[in-house]
Amino acid sequence: MILIRIEVEVRPTEDVGKVKKALLNLFTIKRDDIKIVDLDNEYKLLVIEKRNLSPLFKFHDLLRQERILDSARNVLLNSRSGNIITFKLHKQSAYVGRISFVSYDDESPLGPITITITSDKINEIIDWLAPKTKAGKPLWEKEVPKV
């Protein structure tokens, strides 16, 4: 069982296309996967929901390219609550193709990208996304969990 939910706010002065690009930079998704929800006062919400791990493939690879497995593992472990992980990424960094974790909402001035992973295999997902490292190298590399 798996549900991946990715959502991000589009504020009035933002460009929907640019916020979509920020998502496409970090996640393995298609433009058509992104639903646009109209909120009040010209605010919108972009939402992606998938019942498989595929959106995280690009994210998985970027964690290695950017050499941030340790901090990613910490974030994932600390943001776990039972079968659910919720963590936030900086939207402006995403727009330039970089992963930057947000600890508090006010660190990301435009409203962060929020990722929620719900699964009964949450440990396997963490171990797959962000293995422990030693001297900067992963201690293991797992196959994509069967969820």
Place this chain on the structure above:
Amino acid sequence: MILIRIEVEVRPTEDVGKVKKALLNLFTIKRDDIKIVDLDNEYKLLVIEKRNLSPLFKFHDLLRQERILDSARNVLLNSRSGNIITFKLHKQSAYVGRISFVSYDDESPLGPITITITSDKINEIIDWLAPKTKAGKPLWEKEVPKV
């Protein structure tokens, strides 16, 4: 002597045209008055500088339309330092044509609009923009100060 400086950041996921619109909603300026400065990492700065009070004409009228003379007067008096006033407005509110003062930068998630007024007639400018009120009505309405 007068210098009005209005500046606002355009963050990567924002649309320059929409941020310009936010400025045009509140200030009596033309599109050509807005200079675009490229900052690092796809951030930009929009800047307007004028050596007369004309940019504030629309702002002056909006303070009355929105019935926020009291809070405006407080903000102006409190943000005065010698010959200079610096205050901040919420960018997202400006986009929908509304004045909303920002006390701390983090209240305006996209980076506020910053207005700096430098003049040796700063008291006259405050009294013109935001007179004292009684029972919600201005105690006076002054002509545009000769600066």
